[in-house]
Amino acid sequence: MNKVNIVAEVASAHNGDINKLIKLIKIAKKANCDFIQFQFYNSDEISIRGTEDYKINKKLEINSKYYPKIFNVCKKLKFPFWAMVSDIFTAKKINMYKPSMWRIHSSDIDNEELIKY
Secondary structure, X not given: OOOOOOEEEXXXXXXXXHHHHHHHHHHHHHOOOOEEEEEEOOHHHXXXXXXXXXXXXXXXXXXXXXXXXXXXXXXXXXXXXXXEEOOHHHHHHHHOOOOOEEEOOHHHOOOHHHXXX
């Protein structure tokens, strides 16, 4: 029988709080998940300033200044991560951390530039 891999989907459960995000990583690892998936985006790239969408996205965005800390925790725990990105700008930043897998949201299925990247 083939092994089933379990992916911990963080999504926006961190509410923009890096300490909560780190805690979620550790909990997922302790629960024996095989991978952890993060959603990465830049609010300025995917929404219009001043709109309600922008406010929500900004609140839930993982600030890029925390990327090194997040990936260092994953590396230390030997916990491979998946990256779901919504824009090229963010994909280029995340690429340096070598995610185990890339994922795009269904709403980006026609984003040819992102898919080709």
